[in-house]
Amino acid sequence: MTFEGLELRSHIGADGTLRIGLVTVRHGAPGPGDVIIRVEAAPLNPTDHYLLTGPADQATMTASGTRERPELTMTIPAAALPFVSRRVGISMPVGAEGAGTVVAAGAGAEALVGRRVAAMAGGMFTQYRQLAARRCVVLPDSVPTARGAAMFVNPLTVLGFIETMRDEGHSALVHAAAASNLGQMLVKACLADGIPLVNIVRRPEQAAILHGIGAKLVMDSSRPDFEHELGRAVAETGARLAFDPIGGGRLAGQILAAMETASASPDGAYEHYGSAVPKGLYIYGGLDRGPTILELRFGFAWRVGGWLLFHFMARAGAERMAGLQARVLSEIDTTFASRFTRTVSLAQVLDPEVFGAFQAKSTGEKYLVSPSADV
């Protein structure tokens, strides 16, 4: 019994050339406790960028290969090469999460054969994925495979934000780049949980999307009165914790400054070291790869840090994560429903037009990879 299929790989050469292409992978019978999944759906998540393209310069992208075996090539700037030196020469699988049907199982996992399962196990941009049965979540009959394929990264990130908020004693949130697929999910989750949420977008049409799904507070950073309006919204909601996937630029400092202004002591007294009310902002992505520029005009009770789902999961522990996962499944058709705008095959991922659109991270666009589909 063997299973042979295509798998997407990303490879960096010692000269800084990054190549993304397809290889053929063959699996024998799975070992004890393992299963082989025929992957039928795997979303292209922004987080997949870290492995797919790393710090490569997108402008250098060229396409080659055949229709069945296309290849994309780009260059990693010399200054960035040290940050990926440990993966030079390694053919890396990609794809954080996905779902499909179990086609084979080792000892102890036989009950899963024929069942549809989802997993956040990495390397899901592949036709056959072998992994430990305990990493699989069995999908209820009511949950379509494509929906189940996206039940981890975005939903757990959204719940991770809310849990982090509660853990740190906050009761409201600010979210930047709020019109993303994840941002829309956060709007729905905060509405469901009664959590005041201040949404920051960059364009009027993004504001319209969020208003359309019930968002109450949407601030457009392209407007001249943005800082003033943000200050009002932060004061109204009491939000002193923000999540920001942009990273680069001055927005993080603007958010903290708005929080500081809203935290001034109500008795009108001058606090010469600024407010003592804790203010925090987490950067959880890198949409803007430029430097984060903080004008320190928000006292000393502030904090900016990185936030990563996998670090949160390690802190939260298995039991708490199981509870969050159960909530995701129970609201998979409402709060945590992902909508895909396009489905592509593995080979189509490497179509420059498709790949470029994915890299552009356009608002509302979300691509689903269907590895079992023909070229």
Place this chain on the structure above:
Amino acid sequence: MTFEGLELRSHIGADGTLRIGLVTVRHGAPGPGDVIIRVEAAPLNPTDHYLLTGPADQATMTASGTRERPELTMTIPAAALPFVSRRVGISMPVGAEGAGTVVAAGAGAEALVGRRVAAMAGGMFTQYRQLAARRCVVLPDSVPTARGAAMFVNPLTVLGFIETMRDEGHSALVHAAAASNLGQMLVKACLADGIPLVNIVRRPEQAAILHGIGAKLVMDSSRPDFEHELGRAVAETGARLAFDPIGGGRLAGQILAAMETASASPDGAYEHYGSAVPKGLYIYGGLDRGPTILELRFGFAWRVGGWLLFHFMARAGAERMAGLQARVLSEIDTTFASRFTRTVSLAQVLDPEVFGAFQAKSTGEKYLVSPSADV
């Protein structure tokens, strides 16, 4: 019974003009639980800047007034005026800490009359300071008044760094601008406690000062191999927490990047989201008022925040602070000895030459104000 004396005040007018001058203050008999201290020594600490000059443009400084009642005037840039709007029109006392002799006491505090005491109560650049007796620390006979006057801000900040380090599970420190009076104290405290300390300075002569008091690891950021050497020192000590009084510029990011490099998994595996080892940096001052510029090249397990002694004290609570204060007194002639390079009267503080030298925050310079001294 009245006590009349001079007091230094800082005042901002609605037009953005900041004036620093002397006023006459008169105290009647102290109320129950209060004492009046004849202030004999009060250090000029960098933290006093926040009230003394706020965000004023030092280049606009002009001197006026008489020898007995000098006055300094400077301008606050229009963009910065909103941050101090709440103190406009208020004559603010200055001077975080000081020491002197109790000359009068209200009911219940009589035992303090004639005793030498120190206090971190603000408004200590004055000839007579009235405050609650419970805020006074009685100085042992062996402790000179000038030494006692500086027993709070720098020593408690140094111990606050060490306590914060322990609270957050770290066992070594990085300190920037390490040749300051506070930095030298931190070197001695870390030597006493066996804590590995990586010192960062900007000039060879500062490195020499630190080596002279026993510092083992001193990195000069003006050297071309600085980042490499810093990386080595961070790896050697395991330091993943830094304190930085500079704030502006790129140093904070360089320190975090060095920590990230030193945190790479020892098995050589590539971690595509960076290391999961927590890395932190606290900004506790603003020597460089320019923006903090972070190049995000240190994964997601990082945190930059503000650190303020008064916030630490509030978190630590009275009992723990009393323990730290007791340690300071027991090591006031060794670890926590402040050395003053010049003693000035209240009027002399406003001598442009003296004031300018203080503002320049030159390494190793520390001024003591002797409010009881003649002009």
